[in-house]
Amino acid sequence: MILLTHPTGNQFVKSALRGLKDREALIAFHTAVASFPGSMLHRIGQINAFKEINRREFDTDLKNLTYTSPSMEVGRLVAGRFKWNSLIAHEHGRFSVDNVFQHIDRISAKMLIDKKLTGLKAVYSYEDGALYTFKQALKSNLVRLYDLPIGYWRAMRQLLGAEREFRPDWAITLKGFKDSEAKLQRKDEELRLAQHIFVASSFTKKTLELYPGALAPIHVIPYAFPEIAIGKTYSPASRGKLRLLFVGGLSQRKGIANVLEAVESLGNHVELTIVGRKAVEGCIPLEAGLRKHRWIPTLPHQSILELMREHDVLLFPSLFEGFGLVITEAMSQGTPVITTDRTAGPDLIVHNENGWLVEAGSTEGLKTQIEALLSKPELIKSNGLAAMETAKKRPWAKYGTELAQKIKEVIEKN
Template sequence: MILFSHPTGNANVRAAALGLARAGLLGEFWTCVNYPPDRGLVRRLLPASLRAQFSRRAFPAGLQPFIRTQPWREIARLASHRLGLASLTRHEDGRFSVDAIYRALDRRVAARVATLEGVSAVYAYEDGAAHTFRAARKNGIPALYDLPIGYWRAARDLLTEEAELQPGWASTLIGNADSPAKTARKDEELALADVVYSASTYTLKTLAAAPGLRARVEVIPYGAPSLGTAVSPPPDARKRARNREDSASAPLRVLFVGSLGQRKGLSYLFAACRSLGASVALTVIGTRPLAPCAVLDAELARVRWIPSCPHAQVLAEMSAHDVFVFPSLFEGFGLVLLEAMACGLPVISTPHTAAPDLITDGSEGFVVPIRDAPAIAGKLDLLRRDRDRLRAMSAAAAARAACFTWESYGARLAASAAVHCARPAIK
């Protein structure tokens, strides 16, 4: 059986765990908070804002028998963030920082590896695997490592350069602040891994900068959401959706979804849209970073900005726009790309994401160079002027997204994990 761990459990983590469970490989799934759907009393007692927060930690029924939790530190982190206690959640050294949560769960799972019989492999994610993998190596157990974003040295080189190019945005480049201790743990995790899973060929390319990597690297792309019936946008979004059928004189509805840091290439998106004036209408969905950034605040004041919303509403907003732009400088995959495509949005993205794996340039979207606002503006203006092409690319994007499912992702991952469980760990 596989001992699987992740502190929060986002979409790709859940699909991986479900794939292992369906294949009969999952032994235990360790996470922080599990909010089962049958806790009706808890739901009624919690304030609406907290219900929304915890509902994101509701795992599917198929995983409930396997889940083990360590909740209190994560609950304290969420509460500290909500109360504005920034010192407690500060990057790395805050008592309830994200890094502290990852390390605490990692230590707990490592202790479990040392005492639980019948473990055939451990599966852990970047920043939360070092202790677990040490225990696995000591017990001769294979270590399966999930790297959801590119290798840190490649990121450091690129983002350090970006801070020099765009100093006003430097405070949003949080990864540049990683301590030597944290980056050393990342390298230790890679060195201890028997197999590394990545979701894009770009992540694979960044590992060329990893010294002494011995593990096999396998690329398994993520899945798109299964929308079933059409997503039902709210009334104001339905009105915006009708613009897809309007003449070229209507503003092109442009959408970005993601964290609001310069790693996502935001300054280039804002510059592209500014250059097109009233011919485009930009919506941005994402939470501002904790560190103040005056230039970001100024840009957000000029556009329609939604700080946060439930995933269903994100999909509804996608269905109400014309094109999705994701100009990321450094990404592991960019799950929002597939989500937007599933909603019928052509995408404009960069080769530093999974875009080259997902689309044919000019068919389901466009791949533009990083840091190229004029290139983004040119593609937006093309789609604004040629609505027939926009509609054709919309249909092509939805059809392409249907080729990527979470079920397929989980099944491929489980098939690979089964092979590695049968092999001895790297000495």
């Protein structure tokens, strides 16, 4: 019934595949690199130098449905490993992420002509990798399903453009303004061709209000939570400093300036750990802030979950986020989250029941919420336990099931 295309295959793609396969709705999956348990590629991935392959591992029963086109993605990985930065430069590098997406997109379009995919009724493709596939799908009378994982670009430029003017010292970290006019036009053309649009948060849906034209129906299906933690302990209210954690790219898109400012004003009442790579070198206020706190540039995913369990609260005051998987990761570990209305927070969190929502871009709002927890630290445990209960109700299998059900429903209607 469906051909799903994506160059890398992250967690939400894998869950979508699982949901479609379990409902006998998946005809084919096209990606760049795919490893399967027991395969030669899987064994190579056990070698430390090639551990990136492990992130491209899929369930064994998908093997016969999977088509791979590895050349561009392998080039990107090799160029990145040897720091051949000109080859992976934004848009223009031979092996840039943009070119990898378009490579898979072009071959997916060709598959619609060359491959005999019996029973194919629809294609499901993701932002920046759907244009050629959709054009051919239109000619082939196939339903065109579009996944937008992050907010619409015009809304991003409007909201973060204001932030650039307000915080010129942080403007260098806001990298979303580098997209060429050609790339932005491709994004709009993908949206124009889509017959149904799938997003993971109400905020992402709202950003599409700035699209200059009529849009297909938009379906909000939030992502999900990892397996909940066992053995989370909460410190007594009298313990002392509040242990705060930030996880994410060190860009003001994620609200890192607000985190640093809020914590600065709270002095010895809190301690902050920051996990994330710099978006760019040379941001003076960021460099100054990192010197004052514990900074870990990168950690394996499992270690991040362990670190979440060790902290009292996750701070994620993002200014523009399609979802924010760190929110669900922290909640699954029993660590409540302070986040904003420009993430999936409003879809997952009831304020002061299983976490807290503050105004995006407001240092004062973030500080006030932290101060409330300093004055009533018992709220951390009650909200943390409630966050885990929320996580129990929405495992990744539920996301896959809901997505597959909605896809089958819209295909039948078409």
